[in-house]
Amino acid sequence: MSHRPPVPVTGTLDASSSLKKHEQVKQILRHHATTVCDPGRAIPSERELTEQFGVARMTVRNAIDALVDDGVLERIVGVGTFAAFPKVDLQVKLTSYSEEMVRRGMVPTGRVLRFDEVPATGQLAREMELDDGTPVVRLRRLLLADGLPMNLDENYLPLHRVPGFLDDPAPRQLYASLNERYGLVMQWGEDQVEATAATHHDAKHLGVDAGTPLLKIQRHAYVKRELVDYSVSLYRADRYKLFVPLQRPGTRQPRSL
Numbered sequence: 102m103s104h105r106p107p108v109p110v111t112g113t114l115d116a117s118s119s120l121k122k123h124e125q126v127k128q129i130l131r132h133h134a135t136t137v138c139d140p141g142r143a144i145p146s147e148r149e150l151t152e153q154f155g156v157a158r159m160t161v162r163n164a165i166d167a168l169v170d171d172g173v174l175e176r177i178v179g180v181g182t183f184a185a186f187p188k189v190d191l192q193v194k195l196t197s198y199s200e201e202m203v204r205r206g207m208v209p210t211g212r213v214l215r216f217d218e219v220p221a222t223g224q225l226a227r228e229m230e231l232d233d234g235t236p237v238v239r240l241r242r243l244l245l246a247d248g249l250p251m252n253l254d255e256n257y258l259p260l261h262r263v264p265g266f267l268d269d270p271a272p273r274q275l276y277a278s279l280n281e282r283y284g285l286v287m288q289w290g291e292d293q294v295e296a297t298a299a300t301h302h303d304a305k306h307l308g309v310d311a312g313t314p315l316l317k318i319q320r321h322a323y324v325k326r327e328l329v330d331y332s333v334s335l336y337r338a339d340r341y342k343l344f345v346p347l348q349r350p351g352t353r354q355p356r357s358l
Contacts, residue, residue, distance in 0.1 A: 107143045108133070114154055122156050127164040134173050138184035144174065146181065175339060186249070186340050208247050214306070215241035216271040218260060228321070229257060229331045236260040240271060243306050250308050252336040262329055275330075285329055290322035297335070307337055314338045 112129035114122060134144065145153070150161045165182060168174040175185040220234045229237065238258040244251050256275060258266070263283055272278035279285040297317040304311045316336040321328055 107145045108137055110145055110150065110153065111137075114156070122154075123160045123163040123167075126150070126154055126156065126161055127167055130164055130168055131171075131173055134168065134184040140184055140186040142184050143181045144184065210245045210248070211273065212243040212245070213240070213271040214243060215239055215255075216267065218267060221257070225257065225331075228319075229259065230328055231259065238263055238266055240275065242271075249340075250306065250337070251340055252334055253303055253306055254332060254334045256330055256332040258330055259328075262327075279329070285324050287322040287330060288324055290320055290330075293319040296338075299335070303335055307335070309337065309339075 110129060110133045112132070114125045118125060120128075130144065130150075138144065144150075147158055147161050147165070151158045154161065165174060165176070169176050169182075172185055174182050176182045217239055218236050219239045221229055221231045221237045222233050225237075226233045226235065229235075231237070238260055239255065240258075241253070241255045243253055258279075260266075262285065263279070266282070276287060279287075295317050297315050299307060299309055299311055299313045299315050301311045303315070304313060307313075307315075316338050318332075318334045318336070320330070320332045320334070322330040322332070
């Protein structure tokens with residue numbers, strides 16, 4: 102979060118209003134956090150806001166709690182309260198990160214952390230359904246949107262399916278490169294979603310504190326019946342929300358109007 106000083110809050114309470122004081126404070130702070138502050142910018146402390154509005158501290162706290170619940174503010178214990186980053190809806194699809202960010206009007210970039218050959222052993226070999234020691238390509242990247250760190254991706258590809266892949270620099274768009282170079286188009290897959298906590302190493306890359314909640318997605322992506330991409334992605338939980346379309350079995354999707 103930003104270490105810049107808080108931006109002063111403007112606005113006063115209306116004694117003649119039918120709205121309760123905490124609702125008025127909530128409205129003023131919502132406007133401040135969404136139109137005045139940049140995401141990650143601190144707001145004044147509860148004590149400062151209490152003095153400014155001339156209300157009880159509990160009134161200010163109730164307003165802030167409501168905005169935290171709404172995702173407008175983010176509170177970090179012992180540090181302060183900040184304007185929250187808008188969350189990107191993470192739709193579970195067999196599309197690339199770049200395609201998803203462009204769809205949302207954001208500029209995707211990436212930083213390659215590893216691009217090498219490693220043996221698939223232990224759990225990795227089991228996940229990829231390979232014999233222990235089978236060579237695979239590892240691509241580990243820090244992915245950003247509009248210059249902000251969003252997630253860490255680690256992809257593993259069976260080396261025999263992508264001969265010569267390591268002879269060139271790491272691809273900017275993995276799925277597009279697999280299609281162009283090898284005619285590999287991911288047809289179906291399975292995702293496993295769970296919560297995890299940032300390690301010291303991962304936290305450094307993602308710009309969060311160690312122990313910060315992350316969204317972890319393990320993906321098995323297939324071409325026909327053969328697994329071609331096994332990946333583990335760690336998403337900043339403060340910048341993503343999971344969107345999962347649901348449909349009752351045996352019913353048709355409504356036609357688009």
